[in-house]
Amino acid sequence: MPLTYNEMSVGNTLPPYTAGPMTRTHFVRYAGAAGDFNPLHHDETFVRAIGLDSVIAHGMLIMGIAGEAVCSWIDGKNLRKLSTRFLSMTKPQDWHNPENTKSRATIVVTGKIVKIYQENGEKLMKCDIIAKDLLGSRKLDGFFIAALP
Amino acid sequence: MVDKEKEGFEFPKYTMKVEKAKIIEFALAVSLRQKKEDINPIYYDEEAAKKAGYKGIPVPPTFMTSFFFWTGGGLAEIVSVLGMDISKVLHSEEEYEYLGQIYAGDIITREMKVTQIYQRGKKQRAGMFVNVVVLETIVTNQQGETVGKVRSLMMERQ
Numbered sequence: 505m506p507l508t509y510n511e512m513s514v515g516n517t518l519p520p521y522t523a524g525p526m527t528r529t530h531f532v533r534y535a536g537a538a539g540d541f542n543p544l545h546h547d548e549t550f551v552r553a554i555g556l557d558s559v560i561a562h563g564m565l566i567m568g569i570a571g572e573a574v575c576s577w578i579d580g581k582n583l584r585k586l587s588t589r590f591l592s593m594t595k596p597q598d599w600h601n602p603e604n605t606k607s608r609a610t611i612v613v614t615g616k617i618v619k620i621y622q623e624n625g626e627k628l629m630k631c632d633i634i635a636k637d638l639l640g641s642r643k644l645d646g647f648f649i650a651a652l653p
Numbered sequence: 654m655v656d657k658e659k660e661g662f663e664f665p666k667y668t669m670k671v672e673k674a675k676i677i678e679f680a681l682a683v684s685l686r687q688k689k690e691d692i693n694p695i696y697y698d699e700e701a702a703k704k705a706g707y708k709g710i711p712v713p714p715t716f717m718t719s720f721f722f723w724t725g726g727g728l729a730e731i732v733s734v735l736g737m738d739i740s741k742v743l744h745s746e747e748e749y750e751y752l753g754q755i756y757a758g759d760i761i762t763r764e765m766k767v768t769q770i771y772q773r774g775k776k777q778r779a780g781m782f783v784n785v786v787v788l789e790t791i792v793t794n795q796q797g798e799t800v801g802k803v804r805s806l807m808m809e810r811q
Contacts, residue, residue: 537682539722563744568683571714587748
């Protein structure tokens with residue numbers, strides 16, 4: 505059942521959405537899907553040359569995960585805006601050290617409604633969102649605006 | 654380093670078709686799944702999409718990013734036109750405004766413009782002084798409807 509305007513109020517929370525752990529293979533799949541072949545996300549020789557010790561996830565993959573989180577709660581067709589800032593790098597789970605690298609590669613998206621209002625004849629909500637890894641490191645924050653039936 | 658003269662620069666218009674298979678690939682990628690049966694059926698089954706209130710197979714919320722990367726030589730070309738050094742570039746913000754729906758089979762035109770180039774941070778703090786490039790894109794479908802607007806912010810470390 506779609507959520508309605510009358511059911512929503514400020515302070516309501518987006519059901520927490522967990523994704524991962526992500527491996528390099530997830531990054532490569534995203535690169536191919538989105539067309540973003542920045543070597544930063546798949547080529548260890550490139551990242552070493554610029555002083556990092558591991559490839560990192562595309563910021564847009566984390567935003568894509570946030571989009572999934574949002575669409576697990578509201579219909580995509582009701583989205584009016586999705587806006588994010590990328591806050592820190594996300595390293596993948598390593599095959600030779602899976603237990604110690606799983607938390608850094610698992611993303612949890614949470615959110616909270618900050619405004620319920622009407623504009624141009626639409627009933628809208630604004631919801632702040634934040635994505636963190638399981639260590640508590642913030643990956644992105646931002647908000648979405650959605651129309652409610 | 655980014656060429657400040659590029660403020661106001663408009664990239665050539667590019668057109669591309671929204672391929673059905675590409676939507677599935679994208680939905681798999683952002684949901685970290687392996688097979689299409691595990692994603693929301695609206696992204697591969699037209700009947701399911703119609704039942705859910707769409708006119709056709711829709712795209713995931715961040716799909717518009719692929720218009721940036723799959724046209725005009727992609728990231729490498731964009732970065733090179735702007736004079737940026739790929740090894741110093743980070744994507745720092747992204748915003749989508751949804752003005753309509755994008756469906757499988759649509760022919761999309763993207764018009765992208767460099768709206769701002771500025772510097773941010775303190776010169777004495779190494780790594781914290783960056784060039785900021787703001788790109789704005791208007792996405793139009795084959796009926797001439799503006800279906801989306803994108804605002805992307807890229808940072809280039811100095």
